[in-house]
Amino acid sequence: MSVTAAQGFRAAGATAGLKVSGASDVALVTNDGPDRHVAAVFTSNRVEAAPVTWSRQVVSDGRADAVFLNSGGANACTGARGFQDAHRTAELVAATLGVSATDVVVCSTGLIGEYLPMDRIEAGIRLTAAGLSAEAGQAAARAIMTTDSVPKEAVVTGDGWTVGGMAKGAGMLAPGLATMLCVLTTDAVADAADLDAALRAATATTFDRVDSDGCMSTNDTVVLLASGASGVRVEPVALTAALTRVCGDLSRQLVADAEGASHEIAVEVRSAATEADAVEVARSVTRSNLFKAAIFGADPNWGRVLAAVGTTTAAFDPALLDVEINGVQVCRAATVGDDRSLVDLTPREVRVVVDLHAGTATATVWTNDLTHDYVHENSAYSS
Amino acid sequence: MSVTAAQGFRAAGATAGLKVSGASDVALVTNDGPDRHVAAVFTSNRVEAAPVTWSRQVVSDGRADAVFLNSGGANACTGARGFQDAHRTAELVAATLGVSATDVVVCSTGLIGEYLPMDRIEAGIRLTAAGLSAEAGQAAARAIMTTDSVPKEAVVTGDGWTVGGMAKGAGMLAPGLATMLCVLTTDAVADAADLDAALRAATATTFDRVDSDGCMSTNDTVVLLASGASGVRVEPVALTAALTRVCGDLSRQLVADAEGASHEIAVEVRSAATEADAVEVARSVTRSNLFKAAIFGADPNWGRVLAAVGTTTAAFDPALLDVEINGVQVCRAATVGDDRSLVDLTPREVRVVVDLHAGTATATVWTNDLTHDYVHENSAYSS
Structure with a gap:
């Protein structure tokens, strides 16, 4: 269930041909509202990937309709062309969904210093948009895997409301700078400012305290979408507690799946x-x-x-x-x-x-x- | 030649039985004067080995007559007993040489958290004191090796004066926290303050810029003894330049001999x-x-x-x-x-x-x- 556990969300995972292995490699998560709140935290690496630069702008007004993610390419250290590719990805998703490109978060993971094959990304957008469903949380979680051996998902339910999430992190000890991507969803009713504060508090004691090899990725992103679809207003303390549980669960899954590790x-x-x-x-x-x-x-x-x-x-x-x-x-x-x-x-x-x-x-x-x-x-x- | 290249110095290496391998494991370097100036830099690790704590005191007045070194045991994290063992080592050396214990620098390298076998140290002191000679620089350099595959020595000659040195650093990529020990000797005539400044300048751009694995030893020590035996007064700039060449040469030898490394x-x-x-x-x-x-x-x-x-x-x-x-x-x-x-x-x-x-x-x-x-x-x- 993961990102589709809360009400108001659909997701999809598909194969766009970015991975040599032929495994699924693109994912889409949409927020069908009524709220379209978003909060996010990004890598503090000053050499940041193009999708991070793009997505910082997207979330700055607190609203997002969708998150599109690809594995098989980090789109980092790709200069102006890389930024145009991230922008173009958002435009294609927006056109397909009928929303604004400035409300589409984009995340990438894979090798640094190579350009995205935009024809395949475009095909992947069509496939995922066509496959959106409230049951496809795990398909999305699988599509963002790199050297992860299992998809990472977590759900915490409150009194009439839910927080769900998916993450990938080839984990700590695997190739690719251990990029960590995480999409969280909730149907709680909460102000954008409260969501932002709760997300920062939750990640500070969970994802920020998992340290694989001291190497900080250029692409790390944790994004939280809130639909308000439960109709239940949730206080900041309860929201922070639920997010911390989900983030803690996911971050432990990253450590447990760290490739190459024996302890x-x-x-x-x-x-x-x-x-x-x-x-x-x-x-x-x-x-x-x-x-x-x-x-x-x-x-x-x-x-x-x-x-x-x-x-x-x-x-x-x-x-x-x-x-x-x-x-x-x-x-x-x-x-x-x-x-x-x-x-x-x-x-x-x-x-x-x-x-x-x-x-x-x-x-x-x-x-x-x-x-x-x-x-x-x-x-x-x-x- | 190394530590015995400059006039006024004798050295010795001997086997005290500290190493399971049976290789030589204790070394002694003495300064026969007329000057007995000393300068030293130590690890900045707050968890410092007992010999470091002892030797900081020894060099604080700018005078030292000898340096005793052992491999096969770091004498670190050994509490009050460890400090007493370092102190006792200096006393035994002092008694043998007829100098003051507070003028004997002590250095150790090996496993952390084990006590030194003081009976063997005592035997090693007798052996090295008996073997002191102006030709035993390399024997001393061999005795301080741990997983080093070759002894590290360097000599730079000025106009009538000399700087020599030996170092061990299992190097960078070897067991034992890569403890780096280095003894430098010179027969230049120079003030203690100038020697201290020159040593700090030389190590800052050489040993301090060799970074194996980010792990800082509890035992790192670089000590410089000056005998003034050449009778040639050397200006600070020339002294710093010579020390920098010797330290640079030795630090490159550490990198070149790093066990386990292929580049x-x-x-x-x-x-x-x-x-x-x-x-x-x-x-x-x-x-x-x-x-x-x-x-x-x-x-x-x-x-x-x-x-x-x-x-x-x-x-x-x-x-x-x-x-x-x-x-x-x-x-x-x-x-x-x-x-x-x-x-x-x-x-x-x-x-x-x-x-x-x-x-x-x-x-x-x-x-x-x-x-x-x-x-x-x-x-x-x-x-």
Whole structure:
């Protein structure tokens, strides 16, 4: 169901021939109203793809009727021609649906530095527009996959209203800069400003805390469409909570499906002076290649955790640091703790807890291990 | 010759049994004067090893008589006992040489989180003190190796004076957090303050611009001893130039010997607004796992270069960025440039040039590619 779980939405997935594999590669999601509110967050990479530049303009007035997405090509670093292609895509979708091009969000994912084959995109628009249905959520979710092994969908229902969503993220450890695309839909009645605030709050503690390899895509986009079709007005707090659950669910699915990974690693930082400190420390650990390679090797190498913590500017006394790996306190007060051979790293899920003894804030960042398959995926094929 | 090339220095390397392999693992360098000046730079990791904490104190008054180094154990994250062991090491060396413990620098490299076997360290001190000679520079350089395949030595001679040095850095891409230890010696006559300034200037543009995997060791130390034995007073500019040549030579040797690496990559950033901007951009590229994996795969993936550039705060217009890989301008004005298939990535040396079109500053940062062997080295053995 995903993006078509809420009332007022239709979707479609189709094969336009962008992927060599012949798998479906274009998707369309439409908002049939009565509201056509939109909110979105985009990559903060200054080298942004043409569809991101285009879509920023589209959502700036808070209204959008549709989202068109393609896999098989990022349309990034494609200059003026790339922007014209994104614009042209929106115009073709708009003409087909009878809406304004300035209300059509466009998302792309794939190889950087290649132009989109616009004849195939055009054919894909016709196919998806013809296939729109309230039952095609999963077909759309499949069409945006790149090296994802399964489509990612999530739904949360409120009292008479629903939030649904789909995401792709070849995930964290796969080729293509791990572009993350996500379309969320809700039939809740809410103001555009509340939707925007709720989306930003939800992504800040979910998608923003999944860190594959420290590499930021040129194409990342999370877009939320609101139809108001339930007739139920939802308060900001409830809306934020529902969006956070859906985004959290989807972001965990990205980590779980990360190609090449053999472990999902949650790095939890406790007793930080501020949440920002906790996030900085957790992110430093999740970006340590040495730590991530150690986890791949089932080695509870807490020294590499401390070394990563030590490079941050967070408030803490280095002499007080504790580290726990899968329940074993391997490091106590920055020195040797319990026997590291007690740590069982055979399960796919790994939990590392760093205690800063500096306050009461906490945060968790998710990542994967650094494996032979990661290197293979990212070196053997141009992507 | 290395650390014994300049007049007034003796050195020794010996086997204390710290390494399972049975290779030599302790080294001693002594300054026989007449000057006993010292300057040093240490890791900026807040989780610093006990010998770093000890040695910071030793060099704070600008005087040192000797440097004792061990491989086979980092003595990091070893708490009060670790500090006592570093202190005890200095006392034993001092007693043997007839100098003050507060004038003995101590350096360690190896696994974090294990205590040093002090009986073996003590035996190693006796062996090295007994073996001191003006011809044992290379024996010392061999004894500090961990996964280095060759000892690293360099010598630059001035008009009647000399700077020599040895370094170990399993390098960049090897186990053990890539601890970098370097001992430099000179017989130039110079003030302690000038020596300190010259060392900081030299390391800032050499060792500080070699970035293996973004992981900062708890033990990194570069120490310079000056004997004044040549009787030649050397001006700061000439001293800085000579030190920069020796440090540059040694840092390039570290990159060349990086285990697991198949390419040495120089990322040169041109036309930056400031040198700091140039360094920030170059470092962002050298820390991109996706870029480094692409080079391993002989894929001139300039999109991954631009994506890394885009995450920085340096001054530039994203639409103006150029990227050249091994002489082929694969990206011009942030879009598709010359045919990427023209790029030859079979040589071990790779040069990536990023032109920011934002000023006149430039900087180069060196790294290696991300390979299967890197993952193997850092996951298959606890280190």
